[in-house]
Amino acid sequence: MKTPLIKELLASPADSRAVAVSGWVRTKRESKNLVFLQVSDGSCFSPIQLAFDRSGAANAALERQLPRVTTGASVRATGRLVPSPAAGQVAEIALETLEVLGEAPADSYPLQKKGHSFEFLRENAHLRARTNTFGAVARVRSQLSFAVHSFFQERGFQYFSAPIITASDAEGAGEMFQVTTLSLEKLAEAGVLAGAKGKRPETAAELVRYEKDFFGRRTSLTVSGQLAGETYAAALSRIYTFGPTFRAENSNTARHIAEFWMIEPEMSFYDLDDDAALAEEFIKYLLNWALDKCAEDMRFFDERIKRELMNSDVSREGNAQVFDARSRRGLIDTLRGVADSPFQRVTYTEAVAELEKNRDSFEFKPFWGCDLQSEHEKYLTEQTYRKPVIVTDYPKEIKAFYMKLNGDGKTVRALDVLVPGLGEIIGGSQREEDCGALLSRMTECGLSPDDYWWYLDLRRFGTVPHSGFGLGFERLLMYVTGMTNIRDVIPYPRAPRQADF
Template sequence: MKKSSVAEILKSETFLQEVQLKGWVRTFRSNRFIALNDGSTIKNIQCVVDFENTNEETLRRITTGAAVSIKGTLIESQGKGQTMEVQVSELEILGDSNPDEYPIQPKKHSFEFLRENAHLRVRTNTFSAVMRVRSLLSYAVHKYFQENGFNYVNTPIVTGSDAEGAGEMFKVTTFEENKAPLTEDGKIDYSQDFFGKETNLTVSGQLEAETYAMALGKVYTFGPTFRAENSNTTRHLAEFWMIEPEVAFMDLDGNMDLAEDFIKSVLTHVLENCKDDLAFLDNRLTQEEKTKPQAQRSEMSLVEKLKFVADNNFKRVSYTEAIDILRNCKPNKKKKFQFLINEWGADLQSEHERYLVEKHFKCPVILFDYPADIKAFYMRLNEDGKTVRAMDVLFPGIGEMVGGAQREERYDVLVQKMKALNIDEKELWWYLDLRKFGTAVHSGFGLGFERLVQFTTGMGNIRDVIPFPRTPQNAEF
């Protein structure tokens, strides 16, 4: 007999059929009713054991977390809470679970406790739902780009360049601790290291992706990136995944069009194909919001937030216009913002971005033409000489979701910007070559995948939307 998944069985309309299921026991009550889950859906299926014809040893081994194989007949349920159940004819214990030691018991656990048991937390309803949504989002990302003529490029994880210029990178070396060879001036001699130069884990695949966009036209990367930022917040990870499309012959307007269309596509895909998990996560978030002070509660449910982004046109606003709005708004004048906006050139914080989205425009917002001083060297300088063709996409509840720009395609201007920031031209000679051999307008953006998963699932901490979070002082599992 072919094994069926719980999801397949629950979609079936054929009663009295013989089925085989394998999964894990969520609960076992009255020595008769097994709530079985195999990870294919957030829903359990009830399996009814004939305890009179089941030996005591087998009944004793049916405990929370145990893996079992069940054969039986699918019948209409007479009980409440389910429309069907399996009348068990054969039951085999595949793997025992000691109830005195198994940490994921059928009760409420704190997220902190579950992070300490990250190898088992996906067996809970919340984390199984989050990870199924994450999987579907990942599929939707690839689906969108593949259906729109993009080529998937795998950019290096080990790199000799710092795309962001932040300097917060993890070093890659084969030198033994305290035994690195030194140069005459006492610095580490990386010419003797494995790669013959100083190397790090990448913070972004953007620069390398640009090289492929200037040959293949439309490319995207989707892979792990790393930042050695010693930040223990609910928004930061040391290891995370980035989505970074790059397109040749596309200006900033085209970049904004692409970002909006992409975001709406992936969120719509999840709304249409992950309804059970989203319903559960929506309810979880609603209950969580009730514990917060009234002033801190969200005005929208989880599904409403997703539809708010998927169904609304994004408002496009220049940074200069946004600063004027923020400078003159009530929260700023009454000093309710933690970071007050006093002058042009300020780097916007999440509270400012959320005000623009949730209070002022009441729709997703794309800000563009930022001050050059607060943006990266590779962004195209505008004719005013003080702003760059940058853009940020702002979401409700989270602020910035996407950061991107039209890239500086002019060789002389890019060299000048690099010199002003003390960026070594020799390190990025290949990047400058793109501006010497067939340069053209091109643009792209970056989207942190975990931030997108966090928004889509309503989880408050980014550590709860990646299977095994890497954060300062934590590389467990």
């Protein structure tokens, strides 16, 4: 018989019918006459309570199972679904049979009934989804993944699977993981032999024969699916990617991770205004989805943010980086405010002028031509405009080569979406559709046109105005859940010296 999910049981009438339940034990409480087990199967935030009166002779079989029932043990149980007298619970199971499927000995199971630091849970990533926090993160991640596809499919977009292995650096940053089948050991051996024969270090690169590598040339893991996505937008009009991307940035911080998921729509016949409108609509759609579909988990995150704020020494010192607007208004109120607000639109020049009025308030002094820092972005959303902000028309020197140049020759048709409590959440642009202009920008940026011949072909054959943007999925999840470390919103974080399983 298929076992119903606890989510289904808690949503059904407690009419004393016979039910079965399977899950993992959260807690066990015993008294002289009563035993209560809290069991979760991960389908929802709330566990279900199993209760029985141990004074009855008919419960001898249950008594024999109890010593094996510890936190983390898996069980299968049957009983009657009845109204619960306990506060905060609508139903419980009057236990009749109990089978321990898998034991979790208290002396070795890592997740006992006590508080665990997130650092400790990262070291036990294979088990941390069983905790309240990470179970809630996993459910919100699942729901928002579905919401991404729903949003674009409802609007006529086609889902595009961008290649993970690529020979192109979409960002021009060079921080890419190399993909190779060449033996590093053999290359080292060849280097030693060549050195012994007098080969100079500056010519050592000649020993690397990419024509003998698997792909016959230097290849890497992609940092973005955008450029490949543009090729299909040039045929299908509107596409979106949603997949893993990689950045070989040796940063061991709460905001950096080596493997992350990106959402990147690309739209033919869209200008920058169309791009901005879609980005605003997308953010509002996702936030409303989380608030409506994940209400129970969101209430937990909302309360957890308040609790952490009260217990945080850093927050008591007034550090503006801790929770920011979310701490003052509450997580749910902040997200609801973003979802319900019209986004303010300003140019980069207008934004910098506002920041310069309060120049002494910032660690990084704002000036025209600077790349906006997190403190600048938060100030604009929380102090200047007090709402989400879309900043457009950035200096070309701080933006990528593929962005369309404005008529002033100094700025490009870029946009960043900024939200209270975080700063930038989306970055995008109108792409350069003129082949000659794109070639000039590539030369300025030191890129070889030969490496992007196919990208230039899109401008040679049937070019159209087109735009797109990128949203880091884990960054979105941090914003929605209030989690402050990116490694806590992805199942298995990949970071410097961290790829164990």
